[in-house]
Structure formats: C-alpha cells, structure tokens
Amino acid sequence: xxxxxxxxxxxxxxxxxxxxxxxxxxxxxxxxxxxxxxxxxxxxxxxxxxxxxxxxxxxxxxxxxxxxxxxxxxxxxxxxxxxxxxxxxxxxxxxxxxxxxxxxxxxxxxxxxxxxxxxxxxxxxxxxxxxxxxxxxxxxxxxxxxxxxxxxxxxxxxxxxxxxxxxxxxxxxxxxxxxxxxxxxxxxxxxxxxxxxxxxxxxxxxxxxxxxxxxxxxxxxxxxxxxxxxxxxxxxxxxxxxxxxxxxxxxxxxxxxxxxxxxxxxxxxxxxxxxxxxxxxxxxxxxxxxxxxxxxxxxxxxxxxxxxxxxxxxxxxxxxxxxxxxxxxxxxxxxxxxxxxxxxxxxxxxxxxxxxxxxxxxxxxxxxxxxxxxxxxxxxxxxxxxxxxxxxxxxxxxxxxxxxxx
Ligand SMILES: *Cc1c(COP(=O)(O)O)cnc(C)c1O
Numbered sequence: 366x367x368x369x370x371x372x373x374x375x376x377x378x379x380x381x382x383x384x385x386x387x388x389x390x391x392x393x394x395x396x397x398x399x400x401x402x403x404x405x406x407x408x409x410x411x412x413x414x415x416x417x418x419x420x421x422x423x424x425x426x427x428x429x430x431x432x433x434x435x436x437x438x439x440x441x442x443x444x445x446x447x448x449x450x451x452x453x454x455x456x457x458x459x460x461x462x463x464x465x466x467x468x469x470x471x472x473x474x475x476x477x478x479x480x481x482x483x484x485x486x487x488x489x490x491x492x493x494x495x496x497x498x499x500x501x502x503x504x505x506x507x508x509x510x511x512x513x514x515x516x517x518x519x520x521x522x523x524x525x526x527x528x529x530x531x532x533x534x535x536x537x538x539x540x541x542x543x544x545x546x547x548x549x550x551x552x553x554x555x556x557x558x559x560x561x562x563x564x565x566x567x568x569x570x571x572x573x574x575x576x577x578x579x580x581x582x583x584x585x586x587x588x589x590x591x592x593x594x595x596x597x598x599x600x601x602x603x604x605x606x607x608x609x610x611x612x613x614x615x616x617x618x619x620x621x622x623x624x625x626x627x628x629x630x631x632x633x634x635x636x637x638x639x640x641x642x643x644x645x646x647x648x649x650x651x652x653x654x655x656x657x658x659x660x661x662x663x664x665x666x667x668x669x670x671x672x673x674x675x676x677x678x679x680x681x682x683x684x685x686x687x688x689x690x691x692x693x694x695x696x697x698x699x700x701x702x703x704x705x706x707x708x709x710x711x712x713x714x715x716x717x718x719x720x721x722x723x724x725x726x727x728x729x730x731x732x733x734x735x736x737x738x739x740x741x742x743x744x745x746x747x748x749x750x751x752x753x754x755x756x757x758x759x760x761x762x763x764x765x766x767x768x769x770x771x
Pocket of ligand 1: 428430431450472561563564565596597598599636637638639640735
C-alpha cells in the first residue's frame, strides 16, 4: 500500500505512487490505521483549480500556507495554477524546488531579511508585499534597488464579513497606503495594491467594499497600480455553512474592479487557499473509546480538526465499521473528544453517527484540505499520521443540516 508516515509540520517528501489509486475503504481495511489517515483526492483538487482558474477574471496565486503538501501542489499545478503566494523562506523554497517555472510572490508584509535575499537571489522571486516604509526600505536594501521587482502595498481593511478577520494585524491604513504607493512608484517600475478580506468570507459585497476603498487609495495617491490583488477568503461549504456560489464572488470582484476604471494594463490577481483545496482531503479517525454518547477519537483540535473546535465548523462524516458489519441507520448526535489531555480538546458541534458505532470503528471526516494538516501540532506526542492518495469523490456536505443550522 502506498501509505507513508509523516510528522506534524514537515511536508511528506516522496509519496510513492501507484495507479489506479485505491479507495478510502480499501485502504482502511488493508491498513487498519490507528493513527489519523489523511486521504488526498488529487482529481478533486485538480478540478477545483481548473474551475477557479477558468472563472476568476485574473491571475490565480495559490496561498501555500493553506496546505503545502507536495502531492496537493502537483494536483493544483495540473489544474493550471502557475503562481503561488508564499509567506516564508521555507514556502518559497518548497515552490521553487517543486516547480522551477512557477511564479512565486512573497506576499507576507513582514519578512526576515535573509528570507528576502534568498527568495530574490536563489529563487528569482520578484514580487514583495509591504505595509510600511520600513519594510519597503528593507526589501529595497536586500535586493539592491529596483532590479525590476514589484512592490505590492498591502491595504488594511475595516472589520468585514469573514469568519477569520485579519484586519488587526497587517496592512497600511488608507492614507498611509496612498503615500506608500507614491513611494513605491518612485522606487520601482512595478507597483501594486493588495488586500485580504479574511478567511472564509461569506459576503461577496466585502470584495466590492474593499475594492471601493482601494479605488479611493489609488485616487489619493495619484498612482495607477500595475497590479490589483484582491487576496483570498473565497469560502467553501461546511455542513452548517452554505455560502453563496463562487460565481457570486467572481461577479462582485469583476463589478468592483470595473468601477475603478483602471487601464487595461492593470493586472488583477487573487490569492485563494481554502476554495482550492478544502474538498480535496479527508481524514480517517479511529474511535478509541465510546462512553454513552461521547466518542474519544485519535485526532482533535490540536491535530487536523482545529476548525471544528471553537470556530465550530461542522465537517461531513462517513462511518466505516471495523468488522465490515452493517451499521444502524439510526443517527445519534455524538460528542467528540480529541486524544490529548487538554479538556478543551473537544469538538464544538456533535457528529451525527450511527447509534451502534463503537470502539475500533473509523470515521472519515471530509472537507479538511484547508488548514487541516497545515495546523497540526505535535502536542502530547500525537503527531503521527499516514497520508495516501485516493480515487474517491469528496464527501459531500449535507445541505439538509446546513438548512437546519441556517
Ligand atoms: C491566508 C491568506 C490567504 C488565503 O486565504 P484563504 O482564506 O485560504 O483563501 C491569501 N492571502 C493572504 C495574504 C493570506 O494571509
């Protein structure tokens, strides 16, 4: 079986490949995994990338932090993604080594000096985000002046419609952003304006509002940007969240951009993470113990299920019986506890599972491709896991429970 072990943070290196890919159930019965088994669906990732690249009215940069798994990156590449939003020296290196012809863009507005140097000298990174005059000077010093680089000014946004609001940490206020645009224009030949509405943004109008603010900054600066980067934040469905269709977001971006009446030479970029990869990975958990209507499982909020902790995302599930028995059709809401010793390691929302599920059975949890494996820790020494590529379709999110929650 082409399973491989990995630890919490380091991406798996060479994933052995065999075709055709196995199914999740075949793998579970063959391996009987008692550590979390991550099931990557390359076909789902490739088609999500194809759809996004075809429909977004501009260039698509994948936000590497969302899931840096090399097999997943290959699937995105197959789907037509050629540009990457990297935020650290390690991410730059990973993309540079994986895809020598990729466009790598260093979009973190606070960078270590050696990371800037290495990105520019060793990997030919030409675009750098900045949100202060100090950071702009830092980049210019490390690359040695203009050198043909692009400087993208990160604009801070007011609190908006995203589940993860990032407005408090990065970005220049509008007045400051305008003066940074002017400063950038006098330092380099290629300047851009970038923002990020926050992750899992459920409101398409948030992009229009952000673009309107970007328009005011451009007007105040009197600088026409060569690049306008609307960031990530495009949402996906979970069992208790049903966001508007992706087209609604793309249309909002297109409308917002059109109102700015920028010249046709201004490039439009975006930096999706979640929308490209959420559906493309699941994890198979094992039930370690059952106590009445509580299940103790081998992964939790310090593992790949942090979004099911306090954020309360409800992931789709599928039970897999240990002995191949037919599980009862009657579902019960089970409280789920993760494996670490912390009592906070429990999921916020119950899982609906067959009434007769028991110790030794498995539960496949879908829709964890975004920020699932990326946020795992080694807390309590529980970082062991397996990873496999499978041929299954993604677990479908349940519209019925989304309606109930709405
Ligand atoms: C995290 C991040 C992204 C990706 O966000 P998603 O919500 O996963 O689409 C894009 N751009 C920036 C600057 C980010 O910090």
